[in-house]
Amino acid sequence: MSVVPASYPSTRWRRAKVGLFRAFTILALAFVIGPALWIIGGVVVKAVPGWRWNVLTTLSQGTSGGLENAIVGTLLLMLGVTVVAGSIGILTGIYLAEIAPPTRRGRSSGAVVRVVIDVLSGFPSIVLGYVGYVALVVGLHWGYSFLPAVLILSLMVIPYIAKATESALHQVPTSYREGAEALGMSLGYGLRKVVVRSALPGIVTGLLLALAIAGGETAPLLYTAGASNTLPSIAPLHHPVAYLTYYVWTDWNQPMASAHVVSYDASLILIVMVLTLLVVSRVIVARTQRHSESAR
Amino acid sequence: MDEVTRQKATPNEVDRALAHLDPDAGRPSNVVDVRNLSLHFGAKTVISDVTIPFERGTITALIGPTGSGKSTFLRTLNRMNDRVVGFRHEGEVLLDDESIWSSSQDLLTLRRRVGMLFQRPNPFPMSIKDNVVAGVKAHGIAKGRELDVVAETRLREVGLWNAVKDRLNDSPYRLSGGQQQLLCLARALAVGPEVLLLDEPTSALDPLSTEAVENLLRTLVPALTLIVVTHNLGQARRISDRTMFFYEGRLVEHGPTPALFESPRDPDTARYVNGLMG
Secondary structure, three states: OOOOOOOOHHHHHHHHHHHHHHHHHHHHHHHHHHHHHHHHHHHHHHHOOOOOHHHHOOOEOOOOEOOHHHHHHHHHHHHHHHHHHHHHHHHHHHHHHHHOOEOOOOOEOOHHHHHHHHHHHHOOHHHHHHHHHHHHHHHOOOOOOHHHHHHHHHHHHHHHHHHHHHHHHHOOOHHHHHHHHHOOOOHHHHHHHHHHHHHHHHHHHHHHHHHHHHHHOOHHHHHHOOOOOOOOOOOOOOOOOOOHHHHHHHHHOOOOHHHHHHHHHHHHHHHHHHHHHHHHHHHHHHHHOOOOHHHO | OOOOOOOOOOHHHHHHHHHHHOOOOOOOOEEEEEEEEEEEEOOEEEEEEEEEEEEOOOEEEEEOOOOOOHHHHHHHOOOOOOOOOOEEEEEEEEEOOEEOOOOOOOHHHHHHHEEEEOOOOOOOOOOHHHHHHHHHHHOOOOOOHHHHHHHHHHHHHOOOHHHHHHHOOOOHHHOOHHHHHHHHHHHHHHOOOOEEEEEOOOOOOOHHHHHHHHHHHHHHOOOOEEEEEOOOHHHHHHHOOEEEEEEOOEEEEEEEHHHHHHOOOOHHHHHHHOOOOO
């Protein structure tokens, strides 16, 4: 004979609450996944039937032709952003999480840097684009070109990378730092070999998000990279750079069907690029994390 | 060697020859010498006026209730508290007659000479072998093929070699807690420390692992000097040569371990070692 009744009056209510909570989480998930699948599916359905492989290998003629120049341009811009924003953003995050000396009240003195970063991430991208136009393209006489585009895109995504890096480093157990310190590793050596290594998935995720944003950005590029139907020049200044989002945006606004095909092709290529980036980075992270505590 | 030189050596000559071989010859008999040490965090005094020598090649147990300051004391000896906000010290800690805070003392070298083992095993997120040689690499003590030798030697030293020799490239987190702690010990020993600080090294381990670690610690003296913080009074009695009892930031009593446990002079010590105060 059990002393406890088989079912409390509250049991049903508790189960209902759990069920409700579960339903809400599934709904929230659907809100995230639904639009993503819808957009990807829509682009694939529109782009694949008219797909020509020579899009990858021929130059654009504006509202028709290929996208080789834009693909190369976007890849170069992403590479530039990886180098500029990646290094500055990751170093900023490391500074905030590990180096900024804590104040007497235990708060990090990196507060100023943090506020600046928040303000920076709050700017609309078109404002940054216009700043780039006024200051770099016109002010420094750089013209529409690679360097101002990379600098402005980097300025835009540095906050994401810095914040992702900082929060990833905060997740690293203190015991790793103490262990490194107690072995007589210098701060920099311990960071490189032990701490940053275990924060890598978070850092890479942040960098990836930043690259996806940069690759998919249009407004600041209109002001800084200009537009071009030729392959990007080696010169970082005075030569406009082509990029995929330009064709997505411009050609969609054209009346011709051929232009719409170009627009969908550019969207599809951009999505494939971002997804590839995602998969490759996951593989890299999985390889570096095979000794992590969570991967036992 | 010819016949003439192979004559019987007198005891004095043997002593002199051995003294010549002894790496500690000519060095102060107290490897660590703490003088009038007081430690503060902000306005709070954690340790007041402790003076105590640590004799080379011995195991000293630091016991006392939680909050008595023994862990802070231990972590000061390899300057792990230096970066803590508000930390201040008065007095001196001498390592081989040189202050650990002196400007000629290189912090990284100090920590190589004064190793540390923590309460919870903290292997790094890298392979078992890389864990053992992590410090060796950092200090540039060995490289390339030598690292394999270092790894094997140290893993054998802590009795882990047979258990891990076939999975040196595996994650250390698949090992049991006790094995992880032995791995951390191998890592600490690999850089050739003279003093090893142990902060409750077995409190997260099961009894069998605890026994394995304790047995191992006894084999490390007299080559090393061990200072062990422990809440386990039985452990203090089993492994230590001397015991220090801390209470409310003061070093209340210290002496040879059997004497301190069997005939404590201070009433607080007596209450603590008899389990009347925790």
